[in-house]
Amino acid sequence: MKRMQQKGILALALLIMVLMVATGCSKKHEVNTEPPVPEETVPAEVIPPTPTPEETATPDANAIDYKALQPQEYGVHDVFFAFDKYDLDDQALATLARDARILKEAGVMILISGHCDERGTVEYNLALGEKRARAVRDYLASLGVPEGKMLITSYGENKPFVRGHNEEAWAQNRRAHFENP
């Protein structure tokens, strides 16, 4: 989540910088054009030919390097569970439907890890986490994601996403998480 936000902010910052450069250029333009013409050459014409061979190359959507990204960065999102449960609710099913479309396109190997909140015993939570990961894998497989591309594991209560001893933290920690194997 955090990493995604950072990435988003970074992209936004980049966009703003590009815009600033662009507007800056046009301003320079104006500055250059405003003074009375000492020479015949118009700067506006000199500038256009040099730019943009690189800029046109980047927005190629088909060239996403999935392996270099975390699944959340290309839109595959974690799903959450009720207390002591490993069945998928409507929200989880909806999330997984979107996840499945992206994963099929990405075609990468993915690790689904099951997690639990801190309540309960270490061993039972490891088993519960595994059930959660398995429920997600099985549903994704039913939607056409190749089973051979999905690994599962369970960390039980050992790898909480949010620290805290309240329902808010617990709800965040009861999840199946997508990561690169």
Add this chain to the structure above:
Amino acid sequence: MNRLLHTYLCLVLVSVCAVCVAPPAVRGQGSEVVIVDTRSAFRKTDILLNEFDVLSGGRKAVAGADLVASVLANDLLLSGLCRTGAGDAPADSFDFQYTIEGRVEGPLMDARTSGEESPLTVSLDLLTYPGRQLLLGKRYRPERDQQRIMAHHFANEVLAMVTGQQGICLTRIAFSRGTGDRRDLYVVDYDGEGLLRVTANRTLNLCPAWSPDNGEIAFTSYHHGQQGLYSLDTATGKVRRIIAQAGLNLGADWRPDGRELLVSLSETGNPEIYRIDPLGKVIKRLTVSRAIEISPSWSPGGGELVFTSDRTGTPQLYIIDKDGSGRRRLTFEGRYNDSGVWSPRGDRLAYATRIRNLTRLVLIKPTGEDRRIVTDVSWGNCEDPSWAPDARHLVFASDRTGVFKLYVYDVVEESFRQLTYGDDPDITPAWSH
């Protein structure tokens, strides 16, 4: 680390045994005070622990004598079977039947020229009191780092002689320490000393289980995110893989003869209980259901096992025969029961139950009778009990201070002591044999 673990196992070779005299009449006297496991018949043996004589060797010998005496006194107290004349009790409340005397001789002078420090010589005697009849005489030559072990060794001998019971003074507790997915296995002496880290693989290491001869510790670890069951050789420190099927490879428990382990595996799509051999070959699958089946623990004779199943919708304890037949439900109270472990004496089990969001420690008879909640709410969450071989002490993890640390519970006296300290959580303890 390897060397230290090894030292432990080789202690008997280091000690030089001298005399051991035990007249039958005195043995009889000893058996009179064997503690029966009901509190009404509970009585302790008083042993007068005299200050040791330091015959030579200066400061090092004095320090050695003090260390050995304090470890020995603590061992006798922690056994729950003896008093040593120290502590809060008034002097006239003791009824000494035995006394321990010690003599310590310092390093030999010629050791200085050879560049090595020769060990102390420690002679320890157990005598009747006041008759001063020699029951047990031992002479040890411990290296500096063996003085503690030596004292534990003698304490076990004294307990066996005086109470007829096998002491736990040389036992240790393995556990998992750390946070998140970085938890290492550690081993600590039963008295909280001698802490030692035994894994360093930058992943999650959990649920240690000692083989019956303490030669191996089976544990669950992760390799590239995948769970597997591994085994640490306690003499060499080498780790081998026992089994790493897809899914869970969890909850190992060695059969008392060491030839098999119980484990829960989920390759078939669901955690089930299996018997495997120590090389990882599946001998028999014991459960078939769509529920979670985990936490298996052998009965002392290896004829039955207890495990957790949530086949009714909530995790409960069940007992089955070693071939998987004869299933019966052990727990009916509470909606969350797990981590059943059979006492080495077989007369009861400990497990964890959840009551209003807190996990509490419980004792119960194998018949399901005499259910007794051990930890009140002030103990916070209490998890993963493991029995000492004396069937009297239990180690478990509690987060009463805000972080999970290990505590020891004395089933007879209903008393607690803290075993581990520090900021990192300590979980899944296992008492050695």
